[in-house]
Amino acid sequence: MKRFFAxxxxxxxxxxxxxxxxxxxxxxxxxxxxxxxILSRVTLPDTIIAVTGSNGKTSTVEMxxxxxxxxxKSFAYNKEGSNQIEGVTALILSHCSLRGKFKRDILLIxxxxxxxxxxxxxxHPTHFVITxxxxxxxxxxxxxxxxxxxxxxAIPPEAQLILNADDPLVSxxxxxxxNTVFFGMERQSFSTEDCTAVYDDGKYCPLCGAxxxxxxxxxxxxxxxxxxxxxxxxxxxxxxxxxxxxxxxFLIIDGExxxxxxxxxLYNAYNILACYTLCRRLGIEGSRIAAEISDYVLRSGRVVxxxxxxxxxxxxxxxxxxxxxxxxxxxxxxxxxxxxxxVILVDAISRKYFTxxxxxxxxxxxxxxxxxxxxxxYLTGRYAYDLAVRFSYTDIDRSRLTVIPDIPEAxxxxxGAGHRRLYAVSCFSDRDKLLSRVETT
Amino acid sequence: xxxxxxxxxxxxxxxxxxxGNPAALVRGLARRGQPAVIDRxxxxxxxxxxxYDLVFLGSGTERGALAVxxxxxxxxxxxxxxxxxxxxxxxxxxxxxLFGRELILPDGSRREGLALFDFSVELTDRRTLCDxxxxxxxxxxxxxxxxxxxxxxxxxxxxxxxxxxxxxxTEGEKGEGxxxxxxxxxxxTGPCLIKNPHLADCFVALMTARREQACPPPEDALSGAPPxxxxxxxxxxxxxxxxxxxxxxxxxxxxxxx
Numbered sequence: 001m002k003r004f005f006a007x008x009x010x011x012x013x014x015x016x017x018x019x020x021x022x023x024x025x026x027x028x029x030x031x032x033x034x035x036x037x038i039l040s041r042v043t044l045p046d047t048i049i050a051v052t053g054s055n056g057k058t059s060t061v062e063m064x065x066x067x068x069x070x071x072x073k074s075f076a077y078n079k080e081g082s083n084q085i086e087g088v089t090a091l092i093l094s095h096c097s098l099r100g101k102f103k104r105d106i107l108l109i110x111x112x113x114x115x116x117x118x119x120x121x122x123x124h125p126t127h128f129v130i131t132x133x134x135x136x137x138x139x140x141x142x143x144x145x146x147x148x149x150x151x152x153x154a155i156p157p158e159a160q161l162i163l164n165a166d167d168p169l170v171s172x173x174x175x176x177x178x179n180t181v182f183f184g185m186e187r188q189s190f191s192t193e194d195c196t197a198v199y200d201d202g203k204y205c206p207l208c209g210a211x212x213x214x215x216x217x218x219x220x221x222x223x224x225x226x227x228x229x230x231x232x233x234x235x236x237x238x239x240x241x242x243x244x245x246x247x248x249x250f251l252i253i254d255g256e257x258x259x260x261x262x263x264x265x266l267y268n269a270y271n272i273l274a275c276y277t278l279c280r281r282l283g284i285e286g287s288r289i290a291a292e293i294s295d296y297v298l299r300s301g302r303v304v305x306x307x308x309x310x311x312x313x314x315x316x317x318x319x320x321x322x323x324x325x326x327x328x329x330x331x332x333x334x335x336x337x338x339x340x341x342x343v344i345l346v347d348a349i350s351r352k353y354f355t356x357x358x359x360x361x362x363x364x365x366x367x368x369x370x371x372x373x374x375x376x377x378y379l380t381g382r383y384a385y386d387l388a389v390r391f392s393y394t395d396i397d398r399s400r401l402t403v404i405p406d407i408p409e410a411x412x413x414x415x416g417a418g419h420r421r422l423y424a425v426s427c428f429s430d431r432d433k434l435l436s437r438v439e440t441t
Numbered sequence: 442x443x444x445x446x447x448x449x450x451x452x453x454x455x456x457x458x459x460x461g462n463p464a465a466l467v468r469g470l471a472r473r474g475q476p477a478v479i480d481r482x483x484x485x486x487x488x489x490x491x492x493y494d495l496v497f498l499g500s501g502t503e504r505g506a507l508a509v510x511x512x513x514x515x516x517x518x519x520x521x522x523x524x525x526x527x528x529x530x531x532x533x534x535x536x537x538x539l540f541g542r543e544l545i546l547p548d549g550s551r552r553e554g555l556a557l558f559d560f561s562v563e564l565t566d567r568r569t570l571c572d573x574x575x576x577x578x579x580x581x582x583x584x585x586x587x588x589x590x591x592x593x594x595x596x597x598x599x600x601x602x603x604x605x606x607x608x609x610x611t612e613g614e615k616g617e618g619x620x621x622x623x624x625x626x627x628x629x630t631g632p633c634l635i636k637n638p639h640l641a642d643c644f645v646a647l648m649t650a651r652r653e654q655a656c657p658p659p660e661d662a663l664s665g666a667p668p669x670x671x672x673x674x675x676x677x678x679x680x681x682x683x684x685x686x687x688x689x690x691x692x693x694x695x696x697x698x699x
Contacts, residue, residue, distance in 0.1 A: 135456075139587060142568045143456050145502040146591070199460075203452050209508050354694055356572050356687040357587035359631025362458025382690070385683035389635060392676050393464055403679065405686075 003042070003100050006035035010093035024080040028090030039089060039122035042100040045107055048123065049278065050159075052111045052151060053131030053170070054144070055325055056271040057083070058300050060131060061110040063275040063293050068106060070292045071284055075106035081300075083112040085119045106282075113147050114140075116154035124156035129278050131270065132222070133169045134324040135201065135363060139355045144169055144201065162278055164270065165237045166222045172206050174235060183277040184237035185269065188244045191216040191223065197327060198365050207232040218266060219331070220324055239277040244269050247335070257290035262297045267328050304431075306438040309415035311341075313422040313438060320349050320427040323363035330368040333423045339373050341419040343434075344426070345407065347381030351429035358383055361390040370396045375419060378402045380410035381430060407433050444470050444477035444648060447493045450501070450509050451481040454536050457589065459499025461632025462533065462641075466495065469645035472673070476666040484512050490523035494648045500534020500630045503564060503591055507552065510539045517555050524557065529623045529647050533633060537619060537626025538562040538592060558621050560596040560610075567591065572691050573607030573629060575617055579643040585687045586629035586636055588617075594628075601627050606695040623647075636687065638680040 013027035031038055051061050058081050068075045076095040078087055088109055096102050111119055113133075130151070133144040141147050148169055155161065155173065164170045165182035174180035193216055195202070202221025205212050210229035217223030226233035243252040246264045253259065253276055261268060272293055279289045302317040316329040333342060349355050361383075369377060377400055379387040384405040391401055404410040411434070414422060424434055448463045463479045470477040482488050490496060501509065513520070524530065538544065541560040544552045554562070568591045576583050583605060593611045600609065600616025609617045618627035625644075627633070634641035670676065 138457060138589065139570055142570075142589060142591065143502050145504060146568070198458075199455055200452065204505075204508075209504070354572075355587065356585065356690045356694070357631070358636070358683075358687070359458040359461075359587065362461045362632050362635075382686060383683075385679045385686060388679040389676075389683050392679070393461065393635075398670070398672055398676070 002035045003038060004098055006031040006038045007042075007093045007096055007098055007100065009034060010090055014090060014094045024078070024090055025082040025084065025086035026090075028082075028086035028088065028093070031093055032086065032089055037122065039092065042092060042096050042102060044092070044102050044123050045105050046126070047106045047282070048125045049106065049108045049127045049129065050111050050116070050120065050125035051109070051129040051131065051274070051278075052113045052116050053129075053164075054113065054134040054136040054147070055319070055322065056131045056267060056274065057110045059268070059271045059298050059302075060129065060274045061108060062299055063271065063296060064108060064278055066296060067275065067279045067284060067289050067292045068108070071288065073106055074104045075108055076104045077108035078110050081110060083110045084115050088119050111154075114150045116151055120154045120156065125159050127162060127278060127281060128155055128159045129162040129274055130164065130170050130173060131274050132164050132167045134220070134322065135360070136319070136322045137350070138321060138360065139357050140353065145206070148172070148206075160281065162274070162281065164274070165235050166218065166224070168202055168212065168221060168225055168232075168234075169206050171235055172232070175207065175232065181277065181281070182235045182237045183239045183273045184234065185218055185241040185244060185273065187216045187224070188218065190246070191218050193217070195220070196365070198323070198363055205230060205232050219327065239273060239280060241269060241273055253290065254286065257286045259290045259293060260295035262295050263303050265328055265332050267325070304435060304440055306435065306440045308411060308422060308438045309418070311414065311419050311422045313424055315424040315426065315431060315434065317428055317431055318425050320346060320429060321360045323360060323365075326364040326425065327368070329425050330365065333425075334368045334371060337373065338421055339375050339419075340421040340423055341376045341378065341414060341417065342369055342374060343378040343380060343410065343414060343422060343424045344387055345381045345424065345430050345434055346383040346387060346426070347407065347430045347433055349383070349429070358386040358390075361386060362393070364390075366391055367394040367396065370394065374400065376400055376402060376417065378404065378410050378414055380404050380407050381433075408437060411437050444475055444494045444652075445492065446477060446479045447488055447490070447496045448479050448481045449488070449496060449498050450483050450536075451499075452483050453505045454499040454501040454509060454534070456500040456502065456534065457631035459533060459631060462499065462531065462634045463497050465632065465634040465638075465641045466497075466644060466648070469641050470648070471666050471669060473645065473649060474666045475649065487516060490519050491526050491528060493523075493528060494652070495529045495531065495644065496523070498530075498532045498536035500536065500589070503535065506535045506539060507544075509536070510544075510552065510554070513539060513555060517557070520555065521557060524623055527623045527651060529644065529651070530625065531644060532624070532626045534628060534630045535590060535592065537628075538594065540624065540626065541594070558619060558624070559598070560594055560619065563593045563595065565591050565593060569608060569612070571607050572694070573617070574605045574688070574691050574695070575602035575607065575629075576605060577602050577620075577640070580639045582639045583688065584629065584633070584637045584640050585684065585691055586633045587631065588628045589630045590628050601625055602629075606691065635680070637684060638677070
């Protein structure tokens with residue numbers, strides 16, 4: 001009876017919420033309050049996919065959904081990205097009959113990495129994808145090893161693990177475990193032998209603590225590694241990007257499946273690979289997957305083009321407190337061989353919680369912008385001075401910086417300067433402060 | 442002779458941009474006309490500690506810090522000698538926890554610390570995360586920063602900071618960090634000397650005072666420090682404003698919470 005009312009309440013609240021455009025976790029919260037063990041009282045489908053990790057969860061899940069739906073599979077997923085237990089509960093109950101039976105064949109869940117343990121206490125995913133573990137929101141998460149320790153108890157022994165082979169901390173989940181497959185990217189022309197980031201989270205073996213050796217890296221600690229002491233090493237991937245032609249805009253997976261890139265970045269390539277690997281596990285043909293996600297434009301819209309006066313702009317949404325995400329955006333800008341201005345906007349560090357901590361700026365390799373192609377760098381937002389101080393520890397000449405904390409004023413200065421091309425780097429929490437003042441194209 | 446700063450375990454204890462602290466000291470010394478270098482050493486390096494003007498250690502993961510502890514253990518006597526000679530040590534984040542009597546792990550097991558100071562540490566399976574405003578007798582202005590730890594520190598007799606907003610060595614305590622002789626420890630993580638330029642000045646002054654005491658500089662000494670950038674005044678202004686922005690943001694935040 002309790003189950004019946006919890007499901008009914010969730011469905012009702014969800015319908016009301018949809019009308020007012022309200023959050024998607026509240027109905028789940030209410031249902032959990034009414035019936036705390038509701039998730040163990042419903043009948044779930046045979047295939048439950050969980051995707052977690054620091055970066056790329058939402059994009060990976062969105063692409064998996066794209067493939068599943070084009071293959072005519074019956075599934076449901078947390079489209080709005082509410083990825084803690086309340087959001088997942090709302091997702092499940094709203095697709096359940098009032099008698100508690102989940103009405104689709106596949107349940108696809110984006111899960112918050114730190115709280116996955118709570119979500120998967122009552123039911124177990126059959127497929128568990130882990131994308132990567134980076135320094136991310138350290139003011140909440142502590143550090144990647146802490147997050148590793150939080151994810152581990154969430155992984156049920158019977159689940160198939162689908163892991164990023166190139167991230168040592170992620171591949172560690174597969175050590176000594178059967179039923180685990182890996183995905184990875186082979187050496188590319190842009191791969192390097194040394195770490196090119198400000199810090200190196202791959203320096204020491206996560207298993208025994210001895211120094212690690214890298215044959216090559218794609219970025220940060222992502223690459224082909226082996227421990228100098230124990231047997232820990234990059235495992236063999238079952239699915240691999242054999243060619244990542246970023247400037248031409250395509251990937252080749254396993255030497256045969258060609259996938260066009262609507263956005264030519266490495267993180268996009270990894271998200272596609274994670275999606276591809278998972279879908280292959282579900283028995284979908286590689287060529288079919290490739291066709292469905294080739295040139296796929298993400299709904300989450302991390303890249304937005306706009307005009308500001310005569311300037312053509314491109315916003316690369318990055319995540320504050322996440323240096324890998326920033327570095328990837330900066331790397332993308334640096335790899336564009338054209339004159340440009342760059343604006344970096346840090347105003348509210350998070351939209352979910354407050355912190356004044358700006359130490360993460362020191363983990364970002366802003367030196368990547370040091371090129372004659374970078375005409376000018378505008379630093380704006382409440383933390384513009386912190387950015388200016390951070391830049392003073394790079395080789396970038398200060399005469400190329402313009403520091404204007406007031407955002408509209410900074411945009412006026414950019415408009416007045418008449419740059420041909422502008423790249424904007426900011427976070428979801430801040431980007432509307434820019435997008436609301438430009439003309440999106 | 443140029444000033445020498447040791448950034449010890451720079452490749453493991455560097456979780457929150459801690460490398461900014463020695464960099465801030467080099468900049469501060471340059472502003473006083475003093476050239477300086479940073480030595481970046483790590484496991485098995487066994488540095489000659491007494492040859493440094495300052496030794497810096499930053500934050501690591503809990504496992505990382507325990508690995509460092511074992512590497513430090515055989516060097517305990519050298520550390521004690523260097524401290525006895527007055528070499529300033531600045532340990533931020535969990536690096537300073539290693540210098541106490543013992544560490545009690547979340548599973549109850551115990552690890553002997555370096556036992557250079559009489560405090561103990563309980564590692565916890567929950568993290569304490571918070572923005573901080575605190576004061577120290579070293580400088581007039583308050584300091585700001587972020588505390589990110591999975592521990593409680595018990596029995597520190599002389600804390601480095603008095604917390605105005607935030608948490609101390611244990612919840613409810615006002616004292617944060619430790620100051621004993623020339624040893625300074627704090628859980629303010631990351632580049633706290635960049636965020637607090639006045640605090641960086643204090644450590645620069647500590648270093649220069651120590652040298653001048655040992656050997657007063659001749660009047661016409663040539664410094665050999667790298668020339669300051671022409672716009673150094675502007676840069677100082679940025680540093681000051683970055684600090685003020687955070688101080689204001691935190692002050693407002695803590696007022697709202699009340």
